Amino acid sequence: MATETPYQKVNVVDASGNVITSFGGGSGGGGDASATNQQSQIALETAIRDRLPNALVGGRLPVDGSGVTQPISASNLPLPSGAATDVVLQQVRDAIKAQIDIASTIWTDNSGAFYVRRDLINEGTGTITVNFTDPSGSAATPGSGLRPLATTDKDIITDFYDVLTSGTGYSIGDLLARVAILDANSGSPSATFIWLNLSAGTILSSAPSSANIERANENVGARQVGAWNVTVLNSSIEIANDIGNPIPVGGNVASGATDSGNPLKVGGVYRATAPTLTDGQRGDLQLSSRSHVIVDTIDYVSTPIDISVLDAGSTSNTGQDSQILIRGNPTANSFASFFVSGNSSFALVIENQPVGTPFVGSLQIERSVNGTVWTAVGAFVAGSNYNRSIITAEAVLHGNGSSCQYMRLRTIAWTSGTARVTLVAGQGTGTITVGNGLRLFDQVSNSFASIKLGSTLALFSDTAIVVTERPSTIAGTFGSVTLTSANTEYSFALSSVKKYSFKILSGGSIRFSNIAGKVAAPTLPYYPLDFNNEEFQDFNTSNFTGTLYFASSVAGTIVIIQYWV
Template identity: 45%
Template sequence: MAYRERPYQQFTPVDDDGNIIGSAGNGSGGSNATADNQATQITRETQILNAIATLALQFPSAPVGDRLKVDVPALSDPPTNTALTQILAAIKAQIDVASTVWTDNSGAFYVRRDLVNESNGTATVSFTDPLGNAATPGSGLRSLSNNKTTLTDFYDVLTGGVGYSIGDLLARIAIIDTSTSTPTATFIWLNFSLGTILSAAPTTANIESSNETIGARQVGTWIINLPTGAAISAKQPALGTAGSASTDVLTFQGIAGGIPLNTISSDINTTGNITTADLVSATVIGANNQSIITGIPTANSSVSISANGYNSFLVQVAGTWTGTLQSEVSFDGGTIWYPGSGFLSGTSYTVNSTTNNCAIKGNATDATNVRVRATTAITGTANIRINLSQTIDPITVRNPIRLFDSVSGVQASIKPANIPATASDTALVVTTGASKCDRTNFK
């Protein structure tokens, strides 16, 4: 089939089902390809091209899921650029920035709308009633937005008062209003246990802050059943300062009636001056000429110290004085006294009195008191110091060794070598035996 160009377009019109209606522009019948017919054809084709261009504007710039979106309805009369520009200007001119609810002193409610013109930046405020009708608020205009903050603290009741009792839990609610230039605070007291509002704030001394960690506090009287003999009170001992006497001594009690354990932690001492003789105390003689002293000594005639729990004492005498001083011990808290013998420090002598300066070391075990007392007239001033210690002194044989006859019980006499024996002296018999030596064993 040969191809031949034609000076006109040829097309075959069809209906919706594809049936040929007729042909046009084929040059063999039908309408002639006159200038008028060609102009009409060009006009129709131009309309078709414009419609296709308008429709193309409704498609996305890129496919959606590899497909073109074709469900956009065609515009029967698409707006012009001028119309779109006018619409955009109208939108910019009226923008609803915010809508809030307000009230005034009359109690009426208003809707406030804040508008801004984006084209020139002008802001406009208008009010309407809840139905949308224009309205003018009265005096006292204010926002209904929440400008209040609440803080809550809890308290336990220690002593009852108006509107609350012991054991109740109270809440103090602070309402802070920040809507004004200077914030204000309002306080409300609530009885949390009863759910009632107090008419007035409770007395400060009647409440205390609740322990939030525990969550509750027991107040009032507690009843605790203790075993028979258990202590119902406790005391924290004040042990004092090291090196100084303490008025509190911590002891541990064993069985009922038992002896407390000694828990003294340091040595103690006391000092004083003796300037006169004791003219008041009375002395009687006990077994084996032991002196037993009672009464309260004359003032300035003695120096004394409590010795409970201590094992030894040391009396130091110094100063310039004359007279006789005696060391004494008591076992009943100072009612009855006995001479307290001791060694003169650094010597082998045992004494319980002195007429000169010295240091006497004695035993204070089981003693309740130790003292030094003037038993004769005193001149000058004797400076006394008494030390008490828990240290137990080494055992010392204080009495002389005596030898007795095993049959008669008579004590033997021991004399210096320069004094001759007499017929009345008790004889000592010493038996000796001859030494024997087997000389054959020596080489």
């Protein structure tokens, strides 16, 4: 059986565009092939034919009634005025490709003016063109020194270093910081380095030597055993290494309180033979065999100080027992002051400066407890028997510096020249001296006795023990005075004697003086001498010429005199 091929439905319309649903009008109806229907079909097709153009154009039906615009093409299609054509679009595309702005940056030159630099690329040719404009967009020509405008952004890098050897601006143990300031935005990237002493709070004038410093914590592994751990134990802090040995850094009890436990070892070491170190070497804390810390004192040697003017700034007043107290601010270059606290003795060297040009003036040696109130003090002239507080020439002296903090020399007279003063303070640079009379105490009688110079009279009031230097030979000249009447003055003349002595041969106590009219009726100054004592005077290299006056309350007292010329 044959299969009917389906076709797309086609509607037939009349001249008004209405769909024709029926053709003819005969009785055939129903779409059958009756004569009536066939006539209707013929009539329809004839009507369609009559409506078509009579002639074809190029074998095609005209559609616009012109008879010439057939067929329709893009080239003949009319466009509105100003409409874009394909040529115009291609021109626009080429112009865009030739003007792509790939970068815009801000630049400046030595005049300080600002410019906008635009980098343009032609995508067609690959050519890059650089143009400059001012900030308003107008074309501009930069001057010399053209460069990118740097931003204020900078990178800062800080490294820390421990000081191993002292140098300019830093000492052993200080912590230094190297601050690097990097500027990568300028025409040529740059770096600025600054060295800081964090321990002292100062900026170093120059970079330290690499041999003097070490990066902080750089060799931590060489300074510890294992890894350190910080923990809290019983409300105190302790540091322990990874093998479990704790090292406490804080006590477990308050100050003044007691506790028990093992002592903290602080690194001391006992050596039967003390080590010998060289400059720059580290050493141990040395202990004695009984675990006492060994302390070795070192003499202090001052920097030489020149004195070349008269002091006009100091003032003085009289204190207890006629002591002269000195205060005020001495004139610059009129004194040399030294801090000697903790040292028991001192030595002074006074030299002309320059050598051969004498210092003409007087320097007084002074000491102070507080650096404000000063008093004169004596010092021994080395190699002689002299003790002086006023120096008028070159000298080397030593004295007692205990119980004071400061020593100084100050001009009390000056005519010309310069004196250069150097001081050494230590534990034993000079002879031990006794500042006051040495007193003996008798616990049975509860009385005192003083040891005084042999030339000092023994007074009943101080029960003095007079230490008298006896001559190496008793040879000399003898004389005597008989005090015939009581309370009457008698005399004995001496001429150019080096020393003399006298005592009572018989009778009672006497009164003596070297001034007439003082002993008959006792009038100061005079000195008493009892029967058991002896008066002795030694003038060393000097001579004495004068008269001695005697009196006694006991008539007939005899005084025997011995003298050396």
